[in-house]
Amino acid sequence: MLATLESVELLEQAEQLAKMVLESDIAEQYQICLYKLQNNKESQRKINRFVSLKELYEEVQRFGKYHPDYKKIMTQIRENKREMDLDPFVAEFKLAENDLQDLLDAISIIVGGSVSEHIKVPTGNQFFETQTSHSSGCGGGGSCNCG
Template sequence: MLATLERIELLEDAENLARMVLESDIAEQYQICLYKMQHNKETQRKINQFVKLKELYEEVQRFGKYHPDYKRVMMQIREYKREMDLDPLVAEFKLAENDLQGLLDEISMLVGGAVSSHIKVPTGNPFFDTKSSHGSGCGGGGSCGCG
């Protein structure tokens, strides 16, 4: 019975943490940027144009330079991606997305570190990965100290 109550308390704490993240300024900024990006016709045109060409790009990739439209598609995909990435609303959204991801990475590191310094927390962010005291792990040629 005790383990069940403890588990429920942990789940409630996790829900409270999630609620705190959702109510943070960082998450609010992310939601605002997402809304602006999704409701701007010109931005959506650029995104849809890129997505449509991306499907053709994936087909061309299967055949590589032997595909008859290889050069044209490769040039267009770069142009469309650049046009989409330079859109102010897309750029603003990407910054907000990175900020939110950074917050989630920090939380993951704190939770993992609170359990054990040997917990690996995959963040996808080299800054946080180097903060782990476990280093490169068991596959790192014995540098983890467990061997």
Template sequence: MLATIERVLILDRAEEISKMVLQSEIAEEYFRCIYKVKNNLETQRKIREFIKVKEQYEEVQRFGKYHPDYRVVMIKVRELKREMDLDEHVAKFRIAENELQSLLDEISVIIGHSVSEQIKVPTGNPFFDSSSNCGGGCGSGGSCGCSA
């Protein structure tokens, strides 16, 4: 494949954008939150306990309500998930993660639409997906006006 000036410029611009994202306040907050989650002993304990019970949960799911430990494991997994979700560091991490994902979704939509308004950028976010002609999955075979 030949490297044209246009391709080199596009790659340079993409690298600039990635550097700007990594240096953004949103990304910095994300990395701070990851650090706190990974280095807080209590948070790590909660995560380890949840993972251990989640493995039991997956085993119980194979047999469903007929498994002898079904009720005990189901209650325990919910309790530990709630405890983990309410952990200060995990909660802040999830917020930071969602904000970073939103930033990346916005950038993807801007880049996609700068090429063509007809490009569908699957973000997983209904706010961004609704701006496309189709909405991401109308299932109507094109009757909505999309080019499905």
């Protein structure tokens, strides 16, 4: 592909945008929360316990309620998930992660809209849905005539 002046400028602007995101307060807060989470032994213990139980959970899911340890594993996974989610470092990280995702979603909407108002940007956040997107979110692609 031949590099045109326009494509070089576009790449430079994309790099500038990426630098702005990385230097934002939101990205900085995300990095701080990630560091705290990764360096807290109790939080890591909860996460590792949940991950190991998740492997058991996936095995149990193959057989469903007919697995001999179904109730035990299902109870353990829910209890450990709750314990992990209530950990202050995990909760703080999840909030920072959501804030960063919201920033990236907003940027995607702006970039997509600058190309065409008909571009649909999958953000996973109904707040950012555009008027041209399927408003009910039923996934039918408009075939149900609800949008």
